[in-house]
Amino acid sequence: KAGVTQTPRYLIKTRGQQVTLSCSPISGHRSVSWYQQTPGQGLQFLFEYFSETQRNKGNFPGRFSGRQFSNSRSEMNVSTLELGDSALYLCASSLGRVGNTEAFFGQGTRLTVV
């Protein structure tokens, strides 16, 4: 069974540009969550999508957005990039059912903003 796949693995962007990151969940998983990991702030929750609907959102500016497609694949978009957006972005997928607790993570996308 294939794991969670994130693409690309590495990205270098310039301040002011926008970027789109992709996450393909494990087959059958309907929930996809996104996290930002930085040395200073640690792991912070961005948002979660379940069956194409945003179910929860973290405390990030509106420049961060996401969506989920009917096949559960999810994309995350960051517009008007700032230097502080440099981070490892992780996505996690799960069944999303009550009582089922395990989230599986991808290897992340390392975004560098210069």
Place this chain on the structure above:
Amino acid sequence: AQTVTQSQPEMSVQEAETVTLSCTYDTSESDYYLFWYKQPPSRQMILVIRQEAYKQQNATENRFSVNFQKAAKSFSLKISDSQLGDAAMYFCAYRETQGGSEKLVFGKGTKLTVNP
């Protein structure tokens, strides 16, 4: 808001010895989940062990066990017979059971070094 605190930024242990990583959390909920995740240099987060708050029995997974103290809001991880492959960042995480959200709240992590 729920918070998770890991007070040990770094820990080290000799191979084959036992080490305990600390975690405390703050919540007003009575039912929730707690997790320990491992993140090796490959960056992929791997679930080590989980605990459901309504279960009084401490979870165990092979060499990994937890000491869950609900009243004290403490959730420590014990690694027995440490192996070189255990070297990684370890994150404690909290998830509420209400609302159907999969949101995890993480601590800042503990870097574990295993010395041969």
